[in-house]
Amino acid sequence: MRAMIVKEFRELRRDKRTLGMLIAMPLLLLVIFGYAANFKVPTVKAAVVGTQATQFAATLPSSFFDVTLIEKTDTQADAERLLENNTVDVAIVTGQQPALALVDGSNLFASQAIVSVLNKSGDKVSSQILYNPELKTSWVMVPAIIGLILTFIGTIVTSIGLVRERETGTLEQLAVMPIKPATVILGKISPYFLVASIDMIIITGLGMLLFSVPFNGNPFVFVLGAGLFLFVVLGLGVFISTISQTTGQAIQTAFMFLMPQILLSGMIFPLDAMAAGVRWIGYLLPLTYFTMISQGVMLRGASLASLWLPFLMLTVMAVVVFSGATLRFRRDLAPGRRRHHGTVVAEPSGGQAGSEARSGS
Amino acid sequence: MTYGVHSAVVRFGDTLALDGVSLEVEPGSVVAVVGGDGAGKTTLLRSLVGKVQLERGVVDAPSPQAIGYLPATAGSWPSLTVAQNMDFVGGIYGLSGKALVSRRDELLGRASLLDVADRLASQLSGGMRRKLGFSMAMLHDPPLLVLDDTGVDRVSRVDLWRLVSEAAAAGAAVVMSTTYLDEAERAASLLALDGGRMLASGTLQEVLDSFDGAVARTASPHRRAWAWRRGRVYHEYWPTTAEVPVDAVAVIPDLEDVVIALSLLRGHDREMAS
Known part of the structure; x- marks a missing residue:
């Protein structure tokens, strides 16, 4: 018994990844559930338009409404555009009795809070919820779930597929074959890209069929966003494979990437309700931006122009993550790969290995 | 053309894996690299195929297109069938159609694997898997064949040696590592390693x-x-x-x-x- 316990501790001490998880996971959960697990949105961004805009804005409780725009000449159409572009959570149209508060229903918890506060203000304002009139959770969750499934395939499934080559020793065989590292990587991830795309279509279709989730926007914008997001998560999968020697390690690491995305991307807990420090972690996660795109396109019918920020962030992430990961994978695949055939001479140069092709054959 | 590694020095961190090791193999001959575990056999073979970079020394080897390599690990994709493994490698080396089928069946026939062509590689015995790996390495008829540790059961070793001899007789330069000295005695020349250094080299005599x-x-x-x-x-x-x-x-x-x-x-x- 004692020998078994000692052996287990010795093994655990050498399993740095599990040890890291044992330390990091409780800390992560503590931070998340302490600072992020909050459904109560403290403030919302508001716009007030119409002839009585200035006077009406003054009557709104400033502790809840962060009035970012007051425009007397704007109309209801302008107010709707502000919501569509996700500029504000609520746009109040004045100049009529009662004033009309247009609420962005795609932001579930914010809109629930807005309706609750406005209901207390009596008859001076009526509210109309756009994009998700019945405030259905499924309408908000399905677009986010699509991203989660793409993340799952991109990180876990892809990293397992790549690590399996390492585990079975076939990666070594590929490294010696006349096949470029880029071809190996593209050949490996293309099937996952295709499978993830098919999964995305099925989940979107089923979400629309089973939960009546609308698709108000341009499918091309949605596909473009999903494609970019897939590149990011596939890059993460390739990266995970380069730091894992076994399937078990790959799954363990992928979960460490997946967990924060589920909890901090705004998919479950609204980003606006999180403490600032934790919210910034959320802003570093790709799922945050895909959820903005999928909810924006499907529910609000948002245009490409209005979604420039999430598209820009995903593009930057795709370039950085995918390039970095493929470079690491390339290094693993061909550490001493001969660029030209023939005689390779290695001479010591400051203690570092150096080689050059002297002649071809 | 003679292939080989000359005065190779390879270091992994603080460990000197190869220290001035040389190896030469001529077309139509078999060179056996022998030594115990950790002797440097795999590192030497990996240097020859370009998988390990030398700190010092010279490698004379053809392009990857002209090398057939069977690593010490499995050497085949376990979730593909025998025929699918051959087809995959054939595709990498630009073989297709009738030429691929004919070469594949010829090699599988010689390795007594034709009857199990539809069986998954993971369901083959250790010896059969090595023979499949050998057939895959031979598929494109490479001038240089590098086989890392062909250590399998005695019966499979006889089969593998027959295949190796046939490859050499057809003109291939074969370098193989083995822990079996009786196997090495059959090679045209041998190189004995110990702790990354050469113990002896030349013909058996x-x-x-x-x-x-x-x-x-x-x-x-x-x-x-x-x-x-x-x-x-x-x-x-x-x-x-x-x-x-x-x-x-x-x-x-x-x-x-x-x-x-x-x-x-x-x-x-x-x-x-x-």
């Missing part, structure tokens, strides 16, 4: 002739540190400067005796140096 000292058979060794078991008796190394004791019988050393004696001598030199 050259290696045996170059051995300086005597080996004696005894039931009870005089110096345990210089003796090793051979069946029920011991063989013991004696330097030329010493007399073989009367209760021991001098024997003509074979390759196993020579490699073990040279390893012991090297270990002794290392101890003295430190």
Whole structure:
């Protein structure tokens, strides 16, 4: 018994990844559930338009409404555009009795809070919820779930597929074959890209069929966003494979990437309700931006122009993550790969290995 | 063209994996690299195929297109069938259509794997998997064939040796590593490694002739540190400067005796140096 316990501790001490998880996971959960697990949105961004805009804005409780725009000449159409572009959570149209508060229903918890506060203000304002009139959770969750499934395939499934080559020793065989590292990587991830795309279509279709989730926007914008997001998560999968020697390690690491995305991307807990420090972690996660795109396109019918920020962030992430990961994978695949055939001479140069092709054959 | 590695030095961190090792192989011949675990066999073969970068030294090898390599690990994709494994490798080397089918069936036939062409590689025995790996390495008819540790059961080794001999007879330069010295004796020349350094090299006869000292058979060794078991008796190394004791019988050393004696001598030199 004692020998078994000692052996287990010795093994655990050498399993740095599990040890890291044992330390990091409780800390992560503590931070998340302490600072992020909050459904109560403290403030919302508001716009007030119409002839009585200035006077009406003054009557709104400033502790809840962060009035970012007051425009007397704007109309209801302008107010709707502000919501569509996700500029504000609520746009109040004045100049009529009662004033009309247009609420962005795609932001579930914010809109629930807005309706609750406005209901207390009596008859001076009526509210109309756009994009998700019945405030259905499924309408908000399905677009986010699509991203989660793409993340799952991109990180876990892809990293397992790549690590399996390492585990079975076939990666070594590929490294010696006349096949470029880029071809190996593209050949490996293309099937996952295709499978993830098919999964995305099925989940979107089923979400629309089973939960009546609308698709108000341009499918091309949605596909473009999903494609970019897939590149990011596939890059993460390739990266995970380069730091894992076994399937078990790959799954363990992928979960460490997946967990924060589920909890901090705004998919479950609204980003606006999180403490600032934790919210910034959320802003570093790709799922945050895909959820903005999928909810924006499907529910609000948002245009490409209005979604420039999430598209820009995903593009930057795709370039950085995918390039970095493929470079690491390339290094693993061909550490001493001969660029030209023939005689390779290695001479010591400051203690570092150096080689050059002297002649071809 | 002769292929090989000359004065190779390879270092992994603080570990000197190869220290001035040279190897040469000519077309139509087999060179066996022998040595115990950690001797540097795999590193040497990986250097030859370009998988390991030398710190110093020279590698003479053809392009990857002209190399057939069977790593010490599985050498095949377990979730593909035998035929699918061959087709995949054929595709990498630009073989397709009838040419691929004909070459695939020819090699699988020679390796006695044609009847299991539709079986998953993961469902093959160890020996069959190595034969599949060999067939995959041979598929594109490479001028240089590099086989890392063909150590399988005795029956499969006979089959593999037949395939290796056929490849060499067809003109391929074959380099193979093995822990079986009897297997190495069949090669045209051999290279014995120990701790990343060369113990001996040349033809079997050259290696045996170059051995300086005597080996004696005894039931009870005089110096345990210089003796090793051979069946029920011991063989013991004696330097030329010493007399073989009367209760021991001098024997003509074979390759196993020579490699073990040279390893012991090297270990002794290392101890003295430190």
